Amino acid sequence: MGRTTSLPYRAQVMSRGLQILDLLAESGGELGPGTLAARLALHRSTIHRILTVLECHGLVRRSATRGKYSLGMKLFTLGNRASAQLELRDHAEPFLYRLVQQTGEDAHLCILDGTEMLSIAQVVGPRRVRIPATIGRRTPTHCTSVGKALMAFLPDTMLDALTARLALRPYTSRTLTTGSALKTELMRVRERGFAIDNEEIEEGLRCVGAPVHDHTGQVIASISVAAPASHLNNERLAAFVRAVMTAARGLSVDLGNNGERPSIGDFTIRST
Template sequence: MTKGRGKGRGSPYRVQVLERALAILETLAGNESEPTLIELSERLGLHKSTVHRLLVVLEQYRLVERNQQGGGYRLGLKLFELGSKAVARLDLRERARPYLEQLVYETGETAHLCILDHGEALCLEKVEPPRSVRVPTNIGQRHPAHCTAVGKALLAFLPEPKLDDLIKRQGLRAYTRNTITTPAQLKEDLERVRQLGYAVDNEEVEEWLRCIGAPVRDYSGEVVASISIAGPNFRLTDDKIPMLAKVVIETADQLSAELGYRGASSQAGVGEVSQGQVGL
């Protein structure tokens, strides 16, 4: 009995298909003209039927487009969209860095910049103070959105259908005894975030760690990121949270203005936080 070609995840066959698809994209990127199927087949040294199958899939994902008149192929607009998002993230990180440094200087705590990516809080930047207590986070690391300050500052401004879908897909896993684990509790929590202008992680991921986060808006008013400070519970105490939250919101507003936002400041939402409200 002969063995079929391995088509499982990570198999050599799948890797080869991916390499060939990337070779097509690189060939199109390096040509001002729009090569035809036959020309692509010759340049890549692949059979015409193989190249055609790959082009069909790439067209479906809008990664390539076919000129209906000349029959040639060019890069699709989907690549422009993806590239624009990548550039935007790099630009956001570069522009946010001075504000995170300012936040560290004013609070003495670790500062983060995050975005919502596939339902999780993705860390784009981190600035640490010269302190001995290290916050266990890294640039590029993903964190659950429902129990982190940066995550809740982002979730609070999602349309409810998107929030419901995210909860259904991601779930509300418990990390500590303080983690919110029901949709009703989370929605109540996010309503407080909208009212106060900031979110708090009250030892919901790590039992010793507290965080305060605020949303960052772009020129259109859309919440595109969040910033936060994180530190041990003996420094981010209940009585200090309102004062520190004010600094976080001020910094988030300044970064929002840097991104072109001209709306009202979030400062009006800052108020005293009672014992029952600390676990935002």
């Protein structure tokens, strides 16, 4: 850790707060105040004060049962915003255009912003489904393919923090509205590598989504194709899934990710 004693007091506090975030990131899990105090050679009271401020701003979260701290969802949100600002949309557009050429349907790129998915790029297909093709549109996470595709690949601590904040509002009779049902669905998404929105946010609309990973392996976005349910039936689903996963994987590689491709599982659209 760098020296902070020569800095003005407020700058020292900020520097130590950043050091705490670095330690939590390096740990990959949770650390207690005592461990942080020992590693930074600071009094526990100082660590507690800094942690309290960080927690108030959502930068760390405290486990109510263990009393330890981990990185907060605010950092993930900030990271996603930074990714968007670093020309993520420009990297994605060729893949979205190819998706539209392959499927004839609308293609979308979304990132997580708070508890919602934020559209940062869209290419409209010739059939033009009913979703407004506007950059900046926000949609729920729990009932969209982009949301479920991204949530399924979040670190467990971030996923727990996010799901605890979701209202799980029903949009149609097919919307998942319980934590247990959502957890089961996300486990399925993680196993097969893609998500399906089976008329969960809008009757008559189906979507296929897949995660986008950066050079560190962190999931930072998701790509989807949206189509009328009459067009996206079980017979066409396999082709759509392969096209979306290929686009998401291609964008991930373009961003420096060289990890293994997620396995492709069952293509069947399930009734809920």
